[in-house]
Amino acid sequence: MLACVDVAYAPDDTFAVAAGLLFHRWDDAVAVRELTARASDVAPYEPGAFYRRELPPLLDLLRTVDPLPEVVVVDGYVWLSADGRPGLGARLFEALGGRVVVVGVAKTAFHGDAPAALVKRGTSEKPLHVTAAGATPDEAAAWVRSMHGPHRLPTLLGRVDRLCRDALNR
Secondary structure (H helix, E strand, C coil): CEEEEEEEECCCCCCEEEEEEEECCCCCCCCCEEEEEEECCCCCCCCCCCHHHHHHHHHHHHCCCCCCCCEEEEECCCECCCCCCECHHHHHHHHCCCCCEEEEEECCCCCCCCCCEEECCCCCCCCEEEEEECCCHHHHHHHHHHCCCCCCCCHHHHHHHHHHHHHHCC
16 A cells, blocks of 8 residues: 655644555555644744644644555655755654655745756756655666656645645644
8 A cells, every 4th residue: 555645734733634645556556545633832933943843743643554555655854955964754764663664745835955866747947856765766766757647746635635624724
């Protein structure tokens, strides 16, 4: 099983919603399961420590998945620098005991020297920045490249983002 996950925050930061999609193959257009988890203890935004805000809701969500997926795709970076400075994805990889491959897909370039593979999809000239823990950047880039959808952002990554935002209004 594969998963993609994301987190969205209430405008007043009183709660967050983590969402996840479970799917079988990289080119699946539809998830086999959608899940959300609401977190009321939201850490403040802290530049350079994004994981402190995002990791707790993601772990709450993944605790509801048994067995854990083989690969989890996060919105963001796994590594923030060539010397191994950990990002959200690396922190998730560590928190899961290294048992789950974590792939980071970021829509914008990080201001450091993050070792990202650049993936162009659809007709977009703007690449996605792909990093990974437990797999090589080239393997992760090939997986992201093969994901369903004609646009820059794969179908399921767009869907998990929408699922988060919709759950905020429930």
